[in-house]
Amino acid sequence: MFRKPPSSLESPASPPRISATIDGVQRSCSRLAGFTLVEILVALVILGLIVTTSLAIFYDRQKRLRAADEMIIAWQILANEAEVWRHRPYDSLVPGASSAFLSDPELLAQLPGAKASAAIEHSGPALRSIHLTIHWSDSAKKAEVAVLRSDTGGGSLW
Amino acid sequence: MSRRRPSGFSLMEMVVAIALLGIFLLVLVALESEMFRLERSIRINMMSHPDPTAVLSRLRRDVLDSHGYPEAIDGHEQSESTLILLGLAEDGAWETIAWDFSEEGVARRITYRSGEKVGEWTAGNVPVFTIASFDMPDGGVAVRVQARHGGKLAIDGIFQPRIHG
Numbered sequence: 001m002f003r004k005p006p007s008s009l010e011s012p013a014s015p016p017r018i019s020a021t022i023d024g025v026q027r028s029c030s031r032l033a034g035f036t037l038v039e040i041l042v043a044l045v046i047l048g049l050i051v052t053t054s055l056a057i058f059y060d061r062q063k064r065l066r067a068a069d070e071m072i073i074a075w076q077i078l079a080n081e082a083e084v085w086r087h088r089p090y091d092s093l094v095p096g097a098s099s100a101f102l103s104d105p106e107l108l109a110q111l112p113g114a115k116a117s118a119a120i121e122h123s124g125p126a127l128r129s130i131h132l133t134i135h136w137s138d139s140a141k142k143a144e145v146a147v148l149r150s151d152t153g154g155g156s157l158w
Numbered sequence: 159m160s161r162r163r164p165s166g167f168s169l170m171e172m173v174v175a176i177a178l179l180g181i182f183l184l185v186l187v188a189l190e191s192e193m194f195r196l197e198r199s200i201r202i203n204m205m206s207h208p209d210p211t212a213v214l215s216r217l218r219r220d221v222l223d224s225h226g227y228p229e230a231i232d233g234h235e236q237s238e239s240t241l242i243l244l245g246l247a248e249d250g251a252w253e254t255i256a257w258d259f260s261e262e263g264v265a266r267r268i269t270y271r272s273g274e275k276v277g278e279w280t281a282g283n284v285p286v287f288t289i290a291s292f293d294m295p296d297g298g299v300a301v302r303v304q305a306r307h308g309g310k311l312a313i314d315g316i317f318q319p320r321i322h323g
Contacts, residue, residue, distance in 0.1 A: 035174075043178065047178060047181075047182065050182060051182070051185055054185060054186060054189055055189070058189045058192070058193060061193060062193070062196060065196060065197065076313070076314055076315065077314075079315070079316075080314060080315065080316040083300065083316045083317070083318055084294065084295065084316065086318075087294040087295050087296040087298055087318060088295045088296065089295070089296060092295075102295070103292075103316060104292075104314070106311050106314070107311055107314050110310060110311070
């Protein structure tokens, strides 16, 4: 498109030059009739880069949405579980023991590859801490809540 | 002829360029529509929306502060779509709070004092909440609030009234 015109057009030409000019124009027209292999390859590479980038962004966004979704579920499960463990009798909290979650497992079933556990520890005189953990087996991701219980001697405080 | 051609693109070049742009736009639109479908299908929208969050927060606070579950008030009865709580207002007066989820997409919190309606707060664009009870290990009964989205349990909250001195 921005090719330099044949030099024969720049000045009045003699018959042999006209002949050369006609030949040159014909060659020029034949070159403009289509794209070269390099042009097509460059265009395809650019298009490929754009599509690949778009796909990568799309899948990354999808992955983040799923992760956020799973974390919302996990925190709901942990909040409910903490509420239940607050109301367990203090005497039933044996240090060193671990247990499965006590609340409804329906939400937990929506977290593929996630395991939930409750571990009880002695935290001091008349104190127990309950560590509620959800961890995903396919990643290092986990959500954890700790509930501290005190022995009120059977009173109504938790 | 050779002077006119460099001034613009040929029809074929424009057609090819527009076709390539069209293909690219189609891919983008397809990806965006898929993303939109995905965002709608999961519960993050529901929980990040201010109305359901506001309803859950207020309801949780009402339950934690409540002193009992009256059977009925002003035509409202305890049911899957109605929760009635007895609580103390900030000024120390007793008030009965009725949470009404009977209308789809709407949550109503109606407050009564001495049987008289004194206030109503309404939230729209909320999922269908259901009320149930949950038995606690110490023999207490907690309120369980649930909402489903696309058949799946999306919101599940267990709230137990706090012990009041």
